Amino acid sequence: MMQQLDMNSEEFKAELVKTEKFTDKVCESQGWVYSANEDVNEGVTLGLARHRLLFGKRFCPCFMVDPDESRPGKFKSSDDRICPCKPAIEKEIPETGICHCQIFCTPEHREEQIKEKEAKALAKEELKKVEEDEVSK
Numbered sequence: 001m002m003q004q005l006d007m008n009s010e011e012f013k014a015e016l017v018k019t020e021k022f023t024d025k026v027c028e029s030q031g032w033v034y035s036a037n038e039d040v041n042e043g044v045t046l047g048l049a050r051h052r053l054l055f056g057k058r059f060c061p062c063f064m065v066d067p068d069e070s071r072p073g074k075f076k077s078s079d080d081r082i083c084p085c086k087p088a089i090e091k092e093i094p095e096t097g098i099c100h101c102q103i104f105c106t107p108e109h110r111e112e113q114i115k116e117k118e119a120k121a122l123a124k125e126e127l128k129k130v131e132e133d134e135v136s137k
């Protein structure tokens with residue numbers, strides 16, 4: 001089931017502001033931080049806002065949401081994930097440092113992500129230099 005939602009509507013924009021406050025609070029209360037990948041964080045936040053408007057709850061954006069047969073008019077997540085979800089709290093973040101959707105992580109995991117990004121950027125620069133040297137030979 002795919003419902004349409006106008007992401008430019010005032011309603012959506014207001015929900016997005018609420019969702020950003022919500023994710024800030026999740027970080028605060030769980031001792032988590034946002035991942036270093038801002039594009040992912042933005043996408044997940046939009047997804048949470050979208051689910052809240054479409055289905056009434058902040059169901060995880062990475063899992064399907066279906067009508068709840070036992071409660072007409074209500075919905076459920078295919079993996080019973082409402083943010084912040086139990087699997088992230090109990091398993092994913094303690095064991096891997098990051099939640100399934102990759103928005104929330106431990107401060108240590110974020111540090112590692114940043115280091116990895118820097119190393120990749122450096123490697124890219126090195127490669128560029130080697131290529132430039134080759135061309136100028």
Ligand code: SF4
Nearest residue numbers: 060083085088099101
């Ligand atoms: S995996 Fe869990 S904690 Fe992470 S965004 Fe989805 S519902 Fe929230």
